[in-house]
Amino acid sequence: MCGIVGAVASRDVTATLIDGLKRLEYRGYDSAGLAVVAENNELDLRRSVGRVASLESICGGISGQIGVAHTRWATHGRPAEHNAHPHTSSSQVAVVHNGIIENHNELRLVQKERGFVFSSETDTEVIVHQIDWHMQQGQDLFNAVRTTVSELHGAYGLGVVSKHEPGVLVAARSGSPLLVGLGDGENFIASDMSALIPVSQKYMVMEDGDIAKITSTSIEIFDFQGSPVERAVLISTLSDEETDLGGFAHYMKKEIHEQTRAITETLEGRLGADSVLDLPFGENAREIFDKTKELKIIACGTSYNAACVARYWFEEFGIKCDVEIASEYRYRKHVVNEGTLFATISQSGETLDTMAALEMAKTLGYINTLCICNVPESSLVRASDLTIFTHAGREIGVASTKAFTTQLVTLLMLAICLRRRRLGDGRSADVMEAEIVQELRSLPQQIENALDLEDDIIAMSKHFADKNHTLFLGRGAHYPIAVEGALKLKEISYIHAEAYAAGELKHGPLALIDEDMPVVAVAPNDELQEKLKSNLEEVRARGGKLYVFADANSDLESDESTLVLKVAPVNNYIAPVIYTIPLQLLSYHVALLKGTDIDKPRNLAKSVTVE
Ligand code: AGP
Numbered sequence: 001m002c003g004i005v006g007a008v009a010s011r012d013v014t015a016t017l018i019d020g021l022k023r024l025e026y027r028g029y030d031s032a033g034l035a036v037v038a039e040n041n042e043l044d045l046r047r048s049v050g051r052v053a054s055l056e057s058i059c060g061g062i063s064g065q066i067g068v069a070h071t072r073w074a075t076h077g078r079p080a081e082h083n084a085h086p087h088t089s090s091s092q093v094a095v096v097h098n099g100i101i102e103n104h105n106e107l108r109l110v111q112k113e114r115g116f117v118f119s120s121e122t123d124t125e126v127i128v129h130q131i132d133w134h135m136q137q138g139q140d141l142f143n144a145v146r147t148t149v150s151e152l153h154g155a156y157g158l159g160v161v162s163k164h165e166p167g168v169l170v171a172a173r174s175g176s177p178l179l180v181g182l183g184d185g186e187n188f189i190a191s192d193m194s195a196l197i198p199v200s201q202k203y204m205v206m207e208d209g210d211i212a213k214i215t216s217t218s219i220e221i222f223d224f225q226g227s228p229v230e231r232a233v234l235i236s237t238l239s240d241e242e243t244d245l246g247g248f249a250h251y252m253k254k255e256i257h258e259q260t261r262a263i264t265e266t267l268e269g270r271l272g273a274d275s276v277l278d279l280p281f282g283e284n285a286r287e288i289f290d291k292t293k294e295l296k297i298i299a300c301g302t303s304y305n306a307a308c309v310a311r312y313w314f315e316e317f318g319i320k321c322d323v324e325i326a327s328e329y330r331y332r333k334h335v336v337n338e339g340t341l342f343a344t345i346s347q348s349g350e351t352l353d354t355m356a357a358l359e360m361a362k363t364l365g366y367i368n369t370l371c372i373c374n375v376p377e378s379s380l381v382r383a384s385d386l387t388i389f390t391h392a393g394r395e396i397g398v399a400s401t402k403a404f405t406t407q408l409v410t411l412l413m414l415a416i417c418l419r420r421r422r423l424g425d426g427r428s429a430d431v432m433e434a435e436i437v438q439e440l441r442s443l444p445q446q447i448e449n450a451l452d453l454e455d456d457i458i459a460m461s462k463h464f465a466d467k468n469h470t471l472f473l474g475r476g477a478h479y480p481i482a483v484e485g486a487l488k489l490k491e492i493s494y495i496h497a498e499a500y501a502a503g504e505l506k507h508g509p510l511a512l513i514d515e516d517m518p519v520v521a522v523a524p525n526d527e528l529q530e531k532l533k534s535n536l537e538e539v540r541a542r543g544g545k546l547y548v549f550a551d552a553n554s555d556l557e558s559d560e561s562t563l564v565l566k567v568a569p570v571n572n573y574i575a576p577v578i579y580t581i582p583l584q585l586l587s588y589h590v591a592l593l594k595g596t597d598i599d600k601p602r603n604l605a606k607s608v609t610v611e
Contacts (some may be wrong), residue, residue: 002071003021003025004172005069005159005189006159006189007187008168008216009065013065013186016240020053022053025052026605027601029048029051030073032047033049033072034047034070035050036067036068037067037161041163043092043095044064046059047082066167073610075610076122076124077120087124087125087128088128092135093160094160095159097158098176103151104123114129141162145158146224154175155180156173157172157177158173159209167387168215170211171347172206176191178191179193180231181193181200182219182233186216187219189214193236196239197239198341200236204221209223209224210229224576238377238394243396256584260447264445266406276429281386289421292340292341293320293322294337294340295343296336296366297344297448298354299325299345300608302404306480312477314415318419319419326353329360339367341369344372346356346374347400348375351608352609358383369385370384371383372407372414374390388410390574393405398605401610404484416436436573443577447577447578447581450567450578450581453565453567453585457586458589460547463518464586467527469511470495470518472497472498472500473505473522474499474501474502475501475502475503475528475531475535477576479500480576481580481583485522486499491584492588493596494594503531513544515544518545519544519547523550523551525554529551529554545561546563549565553569
């Protein structure tokens with residue numbers, strides 16, 4: 001994943017590079033570095049372990065009109081200064097790289113024979129030596145990069161500068177996102193436009209197989225064979241407004257509290273008086289939905305959990321739905337039934353496994369591809385036939401919160417659109433649809449009610465902060481909600497958390513129960529509540545401590561082994577959205593007590609653009 005920024009201008013670009021890196025830290029934050037071609041035409045390289053702020057502290061006095069910069073999420077080689085990017089070769093060329101070079105071992109052997117000395121354990125270093133080698137053989141920077149990329153196997157977004165051509169920035173893309181930002185007498189590259197908000201609104205998206213030669217006044221893009229290609233100039237709608245913490249201590253907390261607004265905006269324009277509209281899913285959504293008999297949904301992490309919840313809705317409405325993790329889907333054979341719509345879910349729209357699954361799916365005979373995404377200018381959106389945006393607003397905390405609940409709402413709307421086709425002509429809503437639509441409209445208020453539980457959850461969190469393990473239980477559509485709750489807790493508090501379908505407890509995990517293993521249960525007032533209560537008794541009988549989020553109308557009560565937190569009664573269809581909120585708050589407050597880095601938990605990144 002990693003973040004790349006590059007700039008070429010007729011002013012010092014150091015501050016722009018550092019600012020861009022700060023904006024890209026969500027892509028990785030274990031080390032950072034930059035290289036500029038200084039006034040004496042020498043490369044000035046600075047790298048440090050940790051955050052961009054620590055890089056900034058060692059950049060005093062550095063100045064150059066062209067440079068590349070990088071914030072890293074380690075793949076090959078531990079986080080260390082010598083593994084941080086940019087990598088250089090004989091102080092002639094500097095390279096920043098996002099992705100993985102699969103044939104780095106072979107290239108390394110050849111380069112060692114040529115006399116190159118390696119100073120890192122990264123796969124990236126072979127790229128810079130290879131470019132240096134081709135320049136030594138007489139090629140200019142652009143052609144040296146072009147020859148080099150033809151020798152690489154794997155995924156890359158590259159930014160390259162050389163002391164020999166101090167006005168030329170070269171960028172190449174294959175499998176890792178990269179775009180070119182257009183400025184006034186200056187130009188840029190970046191992994192995404194958020195890096196360039198203060199300096200550029202216009203941009204071109206590089207496609208796989210593109211290589212760009214960029215100066216302060218010109219941008220030329222070619223394919224890897226050297227033929228010029230045209231890329232449309234787009235206008236970015238990103239602004240800095242969404243990055244303000246707004247008085248909250250962490251982005252995660254802000255984003256949890258933003259869910260009322262996020263869901264209001266996700267519903268906006270998508271509901272008729274008593275129906276869910278087809279058109280917001282795309283111009284030809286009606287025709288595609290008419291043909292859809294089955295659904296295949298692919299996603300990763302939290303987005304995958306959203307898909308798992310939605311499967312309950314789809315199948316309850318009579319639409320066969322299969323859900324799979326993208327990294328598994330891409331590496332097996334598939335049987336695609338006629339009339340199957342392929343859907344992806346992604347907050348970022350840049351998750352490499354999900355992108356690769358989509359590309360593969362396009363060859364397999366699905367009727368169309370639909371993407372549920374939060375980022376309009378993302379790769380997944382561009383590659384899909386239909387898109388529906390979750391209007392969550394920018395999500396900065398690595399742990400996904402408002403993106404998840406807006407995905408749920410969007411999936412429920414999709415399920416309703418497809419349900420209509422099961423009922424008849426697909427155009428007219430019935431009473432049940434009208435009822436669910438009213439429930440959807442009431443969601444923002446119900447979320448507010450759930451957020452009001454925060455003080456009780458703060459008290460509850462004290463029971464978790466000194467624990468090493470936790471179990472989460474749920475049944476039906478609340479089983480994946482329990483999985484999502486466990487994922488949140490482990491991501492930001494580093495407490496080991498596992499989720500089980502409550503009925504599965506007796507088949508093994510019950511052996512783990514003791515007083516040091518808090519058990520969290522999600523207990524809405526649905527047809528499975530009685531079954532769940534029996535499962536909770538199994539825990540209680542073995543001395544376990546229970547923390548239950550239960551419907552206020554249920555007869556579940558607190559006692560010496562059980563703490564019950566009452567959630568306002570809620571309709572079954574929207575209950576998964578509501579029961580997510582207390583679990584998010586619990587994770588946040590446990591992490592707060594533990595003093596972890598909540599918005600940027602260790603070893604993770606917001607956007608996962610590597611395999
Ligand atoms: C969630 O809290 C995660 N950090 C992670 O699981 C995330 O949901 C996953 O990487 C998928 O990302 P996407 O939605 O951007 O594709």
